[in-house]
Amino acid sequence: MNIDILLGLQWGDEGKGKIVDALSPVYDVVARFQGGPNAGHSLEFNNVKHILHLIPSGIFHKDKLNIIGNGVVIDPAVFRKEAEELGFPVEELIRRLVISTRANLILPTHRILDAAYESHKGNTRIGSTLKGIGPAYTDKTSRNGLRVGDILRDDFLERYREHVNNHLIILKNYDFSFNLEEYEAGWFEGIEMMRRFRLESTEYLVNELAGKGRKILAEGAQGTMLDIDFGSYPYVTSSNTISAGACTGLGISPRMTGEIFGIFKAYCTRVGSGPFPTELYDDTGNALRDVGREFGSTTGRPRRCGWLDLPALRYSIMINGITQLFMTKADVMSSFDTIKVCTSYKTGGKETDRIPFENDIPVEPVYTEMKGWNSDISGIRKYEDLPAPLTDYISFIEKESGIPVTMVSVGPDRKETIFRV
Ligand code: GDP
Ligand code: IMO
Ligand code: MG
Numbered sequence: 001m002n003i004d005i006l007l008g009l010q011w012g013d014e015g016k017g018k019i020v021d022a023l024s025p026v027y028d029v030v031a032r033f034q035g036g037p038n039a040g041h042s043l044e045f046n047n048v049k050h051i052l053h054l055i056p057s058g059i060f061h062k063d064k065l066n067i068i069g070n071g072v073v074i075d076p077a078v079f080r081k082e083a084e085e086l087g088f089p090v091e092e093l094i095r096r097l098v099i100s101t102r103a104n105l106i107l108p109t110h111r112i113l114d115a116a117y118e119s120h121k122g123n124t125r126i127g128s129t130l131k132g133i134g135p136a137y138t139d140k141t142s143r144n145g146l147r148v149g150d151i152l153r154d155d156f157l158e159r160y161r162e163h164v165n166n167h168l169i170i171l172k173n174y175d176f177s178f179n180l181e182e183y184e185a186g187w188f189e190g191i192e193m194m195r196r197f198r199l200e201s202t203e204y205l206v207n208e209l210a211g212k213g214r215k216i217l218a219e220g221a222q223g224t225m226l227d228i229d230f231g232s233y234p235y236v237t238s239s240n241t242i243s244a245g246a247c248t249g250l251g252i253s254p255r256m257t258g259e260i261f262g263i264f265k266a267y268c269t270r271v272g273s274g275p276f277p278t279e280l281y282d283d284t285g286n287a288l289r290d291v292g293r294e295f296g297s298t299t300g301r302p303r304r305c306g307w308l309d310l311p312a313l314r315y316s317i318m319i320n321g322i323t324q325l326f327m328t329k330a331d332v333m334s335s336f337d338t339i340k341v342c343t344s345y346k347t348g349g350k351e352t353d354r355i356p357f358e359n360d361i362p363v364e365p366v367y368t369e370m371k372g373w374n375s376d377i378s379g380i381r382k383y384e385d386l387p388a389p390l391t392d393y394i395s396f397i398e399k400e401s402g403i404p405v406t407m408v409s410v411g412p413d414r415k416e417t418i419f420r421v
Helices: 016-026 076-084 090-096 108-124 133-141 148-152 156-171 180-194 202-211 243-250 283-291 310-320 388-401
Strands: 003-008 029-032 041-045 048-052 065-068 097-100 198-200 216-219 257-265 268-270 304-306 324-328 338-347 350-352 364-371 405-409 417-419
Touching (some): 003 016, 016 216, 016 324, 016 405, 016 417, 029 202, 076 090, 090 097, 097 202, 108 133, 108 156, 108 180, 148 156, 148 180, 198 202, 257 310, 310 388, 324 388, 338 388, 388 405
Parallel strands (some): 003 216, 029 065, 029 216
Antiparallel strands (some): 338 350, 405 417
16 A cells, blocks of 8 residues: 555645645656646755746655656646756756656647636636646547657658647637647757656556555645536536546555645645635735635636635545645634635535535635634644644544544745644
8 A cells, every 4th residue: 555645625825835845755766657747746845946837746756766657638838847847957857757658738729728718718718727638638538649658650651730720620610719830840949858758558667656655645636626527517527636637647556655645735726717705805815815825826817716615625535535634724714813615515405514405506605714824824833732712623523524634734934844643
């Protein structure tokens, strides 16, 4: 059971990047299993902030192997830019990173299709990051995709043109102007760079390493409430963001998984459209956004903010089989006298703790009010030193969810992390 999984329990941006980086020293391998450059995983150390989109968050630890698994969709242009901006030479990245030949490619026309579909949707748009995620996964499932391994074939260019031509036929139906050449230049430079990397069937590698007793951390992207099956469809992303996704996205058996770490913010945020029962439209919401610097890591969009939603958290814990909870950003709530936490919903005149199937019916949160900690906690490094109202809040979450909170993050830096065990 050498493969642990870390994933988001809310609508993404829970702090996965920071915590994967902080945990990396105890692992040999960090592997991304789904999503693509829609992800923005931030980590901070030595006063520098890095934002990763495709590369796993263990990459800054020089003796660790990082893997981009088959479940990820890769835009070569984004990959190249990211590889060049890491702050260490690409040769070193080539040593630390292996990419699955089975991962699907995001083509320039996937990005254009994403934008065309969204613009056509008008008011019902999903609020996609417009990175081509939906169209790339659509082509994967409809068996029309191009994969990383294809870039090594002699006829890659012909195959590429064939795919692009099919996309151009679809685009003719949309009143949407675009400049394909503009995207293509960077994309082909990215392909050239990717050819220098170890491209292989990483399912063999992961299983061999696990078999030898190496410790592997599977890094999720997005969050459970954005999962294609269990999120607020259609306001979701196009992959399985849940723990089961780690098995299909890396080629491992469920029998090989160990701990399943579920990460959540002490409050909630969401970028893009879709239901968000505890959303705050007032000064409290603005304070969470300002203090928490809640602006998208990938798109810079302001994140919608609200109180912690326990029915959603319990749902995520159930779907993922969470064994340990990690709580981030409690420091952001340091100035509040009182805080609220949603324990159930009222909908159609009835109280329920279940997530409704419909996402267009009014859902009113039922809150419990608690005392705020009202003090700066960012310098605290021991659980026992946290203020009592905060440990009471954590105990309440543990009681309501039945899962222990074993890590509390009190700031964006690697060091601002309190492990309880
Ligand atoms: P991810 O997508 O789950 O990796 O999360 P993001 O990186 O998109 O967003 C989390 C944001 O919160 C980033 O700006 C992090 O630097 C920051 N962050 C992470 N943990 C904490 C924390 O405990 N406190 C504060 N104040 N910021 C945090
Ligand atoms: P990380 O890994 C937050 C959201 C988008 C949009 C919906 C669909 O950083 O937590 P897509 O681009 O997948 O078509 O967008 O999902 N979304 C995210 N929100 N964090 C992310 O990733 C997200 N990736 C996608 O805002 O609502
Ligand atoms: Mg993010």
